[in-house]
Amino acid sequence: MTLRIGEIAERSDVTPRTIRYYEELGLLPRSEREQGKHRVYTEADVERLCELTRLRDLLGLSLDELRSMITAEDGRADIRRRFNETDSREEQLALLDETLPHIETQLALVRRRLSALQELETELAERRKRVQRRRRDLA
Amino acid sequence: MTLRIGEIAERSDVTPRTIRYYEELGLLPRSEREQGKHRVYTEADVERLCELTRLRDLLGLSLDELRSMITAEDGRADIRRRFNETDSREEQLALLDETLPHIETQLALVRRRLSALQELETELAERRKRVQRRRRDLA
DNA sequence: AGCTAATCTGACGTTGACGTAAAGATGAGC
DNA sequence: GCTCATCTTTACGTCAACGTCAGATTAGCT
Numbered sequence: 007m008t009l010r011i012g013e014i015a016e017r018s019d020v021t022p023r024t025i026r027y028y029e030e031l032g033l034l035p036r037s038e039r040e041q042g043k044h045r046v047y048t049e050a051d052v053e054r055l056c057e058l059t060r061l062r063d064l065l066g067l068s069l070d071e072l073r074s075m076i077t078a079e080d081g082r083a084d085i086r087r088r089f090n091e092t093d094s095r096e097e098q099l100a101l102l103d104e105t106l107p108h109i110e111t112q113l114a115l116v117r118r119r120l121s122a123l124q125e126l127e128t129e130l131a132e133r134r135k136r137v138q139r140r141r142r143d144l145a
Numbered sequence: 146m147t148l149r150i151g152e153i154a155e156r157s158d159v160t161p162r163t164i165r166y167y168e169e170l171g172l173l174p175r176s177e178r179e180q181g182k183h184r185v186y187t188e189a190d191v192e193r194l195c196e197l198t199r200l201r202d203l204l205g206l207s208l209d210e211l212r213s214m215i216t217a218e219d220g221r222a223d224i225r226r227r228f229n230e231t232d233s234r235e236e237q238l239a240l241l242d243e244t245l246p247h248i249e250t251q252l253a254l255v256r257r258r259l260s261a262l263q264e265l266e267t268e269l270a271e272r273r274k275r276v277q278r279r280r281r282d283l284a
Numbered sequence: 285a286g287c288t289a290a291t292c293t294g295a296c297g298t299t300g301a302c303g304t305a306a307a308g309a310t311g312a313g314c
Numbered sequence: 315g316c317t318c319a320t321c322t323t324t325a326c327g328t329c330a331a332c333g334t335c336a337g338a339t340t341a342g343c344t
Contacts, residue, residue, distance in 0.1 A: 066205040102280040109273045116266050127255045134248045141241040183321055
């Protein structure tokens with residue numbers, strides 16, 4: 007089952023233009039094809055794109071910042087491929103050790119943002135409480 | 146204690162240009178002054194600006210979206226002023242009733258973002274766990 | 285083979301959010 | 315009252331992240 011740019015675009019809720027732009031920036035793999043032929047994608051590409059927009063929208067990362075992370079993700083994909091091809095337990099271990107830091111980088115970023123937002127939430131909730139109390143005291 | 150644009154800018158970690166721009170957009174009050182005279186601010190303005198950049202950065206709101214919220218906030222400031230000037234318990238109650246929805250709008254926004262981020266955090270944490278488990282199984 | 289919708293590759297346009305430079309005015313300190 | 319850092323307005327510049335348009339090409343269908 008191969009998808010064309012219009013279909014993956016719709017599924018990922020972006021425009022074809024955005025996809026070509028991301029490919030140009032190196033955010034998406036330049037799918038192998040002769041010049042002029044239509045781009046082809048898979049479900050995996052849809053998921054990847056969705057993850058990209060998710061990080062973009064939730065963390066407010068620039069496409070450039072995204073590319074750094076994605077380079078890391080690419081590393082992971084590459085690692086997984088090598089992982090499946092090797093039999094050496096030693097190398098498998100080393101590969102897993104390479105993978106972890108990338109995930110942890112992302113986790114750290116998400117958690118910093120999370121705690122900042124929680125702080126904001128707390129402050130807003132307190133404001134609301136104060137207003138509600140004053141309202142009760144008046145009634 | 147009055148501040149000038151350079152001072153409030155530094156305290157709020159933005160540039161004077163940004164402040165003038167925000168004033169132009171209606172995000173900050175056009176401080177009353179004759180044409181050509183220097184703008185003057187107070188500590189309250191610093192806090193306000195910081196809240197603005199906080200919402201901008203944490204939620205990724207556009208300045209236009211911010212203006213809608215701020216219109217609400219302006220409502221609150223105006224309300225508080227009227228609140229302090231009136232003696233009528235009736236009116237005080239009504240004013241508080243106007244205030245609450247604005248705070249709740251912001252709270253809702255923050256909480257939606259929070260849960261989306263928490264979901265992302267969970268997924269990342271699970272990925273990490275899977276990798277860690279495979280690593281243990283190999284060792 | 286022929287038709288049509290979707291896609292291709294440039295290339296230029298747009299929008300938001302400021303940056304920057306110029307030329308003159310202001311105001312705190314001496 | 316003079317000085318000099320800071321501010322004023324005006325206006326053009328910039329950069330990211332796409333949008334849009336044109337003209338040619340491709341691919342699925344009959």
